[in-house]
Amino acid sequence: MASFRNWREFVRQRLAAAGEEVLSAVEDTVVRCEEESRLQHKLVRVRRAEMEARRADLLQQHDIKEEEKKVLVDEHLSNEEGGSRLDEEEPQPPQIKEEEEDPEPTLVKEEEQEEPCTSVQGEQTRDSCLQSPPCREQERSPESVQPDAVRQRTGGKQCFCTVCGKTLNKQALASHMRIHTGEKPFSCHSCGKSFRHRPSLDLHLKTHSNEKAHVCRTCGKTFRRSDKLLLHARTHRAEKPYLCNVCGKRFSDPSAFRRHQTIHTDEKPHACKTCGRRFKHSNTLLCHKRAHSGERPYVCRLCGNGFVNASKLNRHARTHTDEKPHACEHCGKSFIRLHRLRDHLRTHTGERPFSCNACGKDFSSSSSLKAHGKTHTSETSQP
Numbered sequence: 001m002a003s004f005r006n007w008r009e010f011v012r013q014r015l016a017a018a019g020e021e022v023l024s025a026v027e028d029t030v031v032r033c034e035e036e037s038r039l040q041h042k043l044v045r046v047r048r049a050e051m052e053a054r055r056a057d058l059l060q061q062h063d064i065k066e067e068e069k070k071v072l073v074d075e076h077l078s079n080e081e082g083g084s085r086l087d088e089e090e091p092q093p094p095q096i097k098e099e100e101e102d103p104e105p106t107l108v109k110e111e112e113q114e115e116p117c118t119s120v121q122g123e124q125t126r127d128s129c130l131q132s133p134p135c136r137e138q139e140r141s142p143e144s145v146q147p148d149a150v151r152q153r154t155g156g157k158q159c160f161c162t163v164c165g166k167t168l169n170k171q172a173l174a175s176h177m178r179i180h181t182g183e184k185p186f187s188c189h190s191c192g193k194s195f196r197h198r199p200s201l202d203l204h205l206k207t208h209s210n211e212k213a214h215v216c217r218t219c220g221k222t223f224r225r226s227d228k229l230l231l232h233a234r235t236h237r238a239e240k241p242y243l244c245n246v247c248g249k250r251f252s253d254p255s256a257f258r259r260h261q262t263i264h265t266d267e268k269p270h271a272c273k274t275c276g277r278r279f280k281h282s283n284t285l286l287c288h289k290r291a292h293s294g295e296r297p298y299v300c301r302l303c304g305n306g307f308v309n310a311s312k313l314n315r316h317a318r319t320h321t322d323e324k325p326h327a328c329e330h331c332g333k334s335f336i337r338l339h340r341l342r343d344h345l346r347t348h349t350g351e352r353p354f355s356c357n358a359c360g361k362d363f364s365s366s367s368s369l370k371a372h373g374k375t376h377t378s379e380t381s382q383p
Contacts, residue, residue, distance in 0.1 A: 011246075012246075012264050012265040012266070012267075013265060013267060015245070015246065015261060015264065015265065016261065016262070016264075016265040016267045017267075019258060019261050020269075023258060026254075027196075027200065028179050028196065028197075030200075031175075031196065031197035031199050031200050032172065032175060032176070032197075034199045035171075035172065035175060035197070035199070036172075039169075039171075039172075159173040161173060161176060161177065161180075163177075163180045164180070175196070175197060178196040178197075179196070183196065184196050186198050186200070186201040187201075188201060188204055188205065188208075190205075190208045190297050191208070191286070191297050191309075192286070193283075193286065203225060206224040206225060207224065207310050208298075208310070212224050214226050214228070214229040215229075216229060216232055216233065216236075218233070218236045219236070221325075231252065231253050231254075234252035234253075235252055239252055240252045242254055242257035244257070244260060244261065244264075246261075246264045247264070247353070249351075262280045262281075263353050263354075267280065268280050270282050270284070270285040271285075272285060272288055272289065272292075274289070274292045275292070283309075287308045287309045290308040291308065295308070296308060298310055298312070298313040299313075300313060300316055300317060300320075302317075302320050303320070315336065315337060318336050319336075323336070324336050326338050326340070326341040327341075328341060328344055328345065328348075330345070330348045331348075343364060343365040343367075346364035346365070347364065351364060352364050354366050354368070354369040355369075356369060356372055356373065356376075358373070358376045359376070
């Protein structure tokens with residue numbers, strides 16, 4: 001029995017470590033993909049200019065007879081009257097057409113978008129790379145894997161990461177090295193949180209703004225970011241792609257999935273230097289530090305109360321409106337807080353993920369487990 005418990009604890013620790021690695025890789029991949037997308041836009045403009053210059057060179061190199069020149073001029077004038085029909089009918093190379101369409105990278109697999117595929121970043125990065133224009137071009141064109149073609153694509157400046165050996169251009173290499181050094185030079189002036197890349201900071205700054213431009217067409221709920229709207233849309237489609245390998249539960253939101261995984265492990269790698277208290281997540285530690293410093297950067301506009309994070313402010317704001325946005329799909333009961341709804345849903349599913357280490361009894365909520373734990377404390381305190 002003891003060996004089984006040890007094995008189970010080992011599995012929990014490995015799952016927690018793997019989850020942290022995947023989360024970190026996803027964040028870095030999303031940002032690098034955004035940078036790659038901007039580079040692709042620039043590449044499209046350069047390639048268009050090159051093709052126009054190439055056409056002009058071909059006309060200059062060949063001795064075209066006067067009659068042929070006249071025909072070309074007449075055709076050009078007739079096409080100009082129709083609104084530059086010549087350019088529209090002339091087939092573009094597959095590379096340029098695909099890059100003009102420029103499919104926007106998906107944020108849901110939150111790591112999918114950017115530089116060359118690597119086995120380190122796993123299956124998600126490989127799938128996302130297959131969706132990016134450069135990789136599709138390489139698959140179809142054997143010439144694209146030649147050294148000369150690679151130099152042309154990177155502007156003739158190939159750089160190699162001395163840590164992992166990846167091949168990148170100079171700009172991407174500087175951003176890539178922050179993964180190995182842990183450097184996060186971009187900081188939020190409101191809450192102090194730091195990021196490796198400027199686009200990540202820009203996304204974070206929206207959490208301090210009340211602007212919510214993205215609206216769900218089904219229920220009317222608004223969001224600050226388009227990726228959050230995409231995740232929300234899954235709740236209407238009952239789509240849950242994230243599976244817990246320990247208990248088999250499925251989730252539509254990757255952040256909810258990561259929170260759930262902490263139930264199966266007791267690892268708390270983030271420690272407070274002031275009081276020594278440990279936490280499972282770095283953002284929880286950041287909020288805890290504000291309890292020592294007294295910092296309350298999130299302020300309610302109605303009553304002036306300050307809060308350590310945005311979620312506590314949003315929860316407080318509902319006390320002014322009596323809003324209960326979290327409704328049970330089984331019985332219709334509504335709740336102000338999402339975790340209350342989660343606890344309530346377990347009354348329908350029968351799930352009891354919280355176990356007492358003293359007697360082994362299971363509970364559906366952490367609050368019930370804490371209340372039960374006091375019975376053991378009182379028993380041990382009695383003579």
